[in-house]
Amino acid sequence: MICEFIDQLRSEGHAVESICRGLRRAGLQIAARTYREWTSPQRVVAARTVSDAEVEDTVRKLVWQPDGQGRRKMQPAGLYGRRKMLAEVHRAGLTTASPGAVDRVMRTLGLSGVLRSKKVYTTSSDPDGVRAPDLVDRNFTSDRPDRLWVADFT
Numbered sequence: 001m002i003c004e005f006i007d008q009l010r011s012e013g014h015a016v017e018s019i020c021r022g023l024r025r026a027g028l029q030i031a032a033r034t035y036r037e038w039t040s041p042q043r044v045v046a047a048r049t050v051s052d053a054e055v056e057d058t059v060r061k062l063v064w065q066p067d068g069q070g071r072r073k074m075q076p077a078g079l080y081g082r083r084k085m086l087a088e089v090h091r092a093g094l095t096t097a098s099p100g101a102v103d104r105v106m107r108t109l110g111l112s113g114v115l116r117s118k119k120v121y122t123t124s125s126d127p128d129g130v131r132a133p134d135l136v137d138r139n140f141t142s143d144r145p146d147r148l149w150v151a152d153f154t
Helices: 002-011 016-025 032-039 047-063 082-091 099-109
Strands: 064-066 072-074
Touching: 002 016, 002 032, 016 032, 047 064, 047 082, 047 099, 082 099
Parallel strands: none
Antiparallel strands: 064 072
C-alpha cells in the first residue's frame, strides 16, 4: 500500500529518497531500498542453482533411505567419494550432473568419501645386511635328479 503511494508520487515527478524522507518524518518507516526491491522485477534463479538442487535431491535419495520404522538411514552410497557418487547420480538418471555440482552438493550435505588406509609395511629391510650367495646363478634346471636343491626363505 505504501509502495503504491510512492509509485503515485513518483509519477508526479518526485524522487524516491525525498518521498521516503517525508514518510519517515510522518512516522512511517520505509527505506528507498525497500521500495526498489518491491518494484524490481523478480530475479531469475540461476541455472547452476537449479541444477544443484536437482543433484542434491538425487544424492539425498541415494544416500538416505527410510528404514522399517520411518526413520532415515544412511546407505553405503553415503561413504562414496565424488567419482563414485557422480557415477551413482548418472545411473539414477541425472546424466547432466557435473563433477563440480556433485562436489558442491556433497560439501553442503556434509558427505565425504572414506579414504583407504596406506599399506602397512611390517618389515624394514637392512640395506647393509649380508645376503646368501646365489650358487646356481638363477638357473633352476638340473640335468639329473637330486643334483640341485632349492629353498625359499622369505
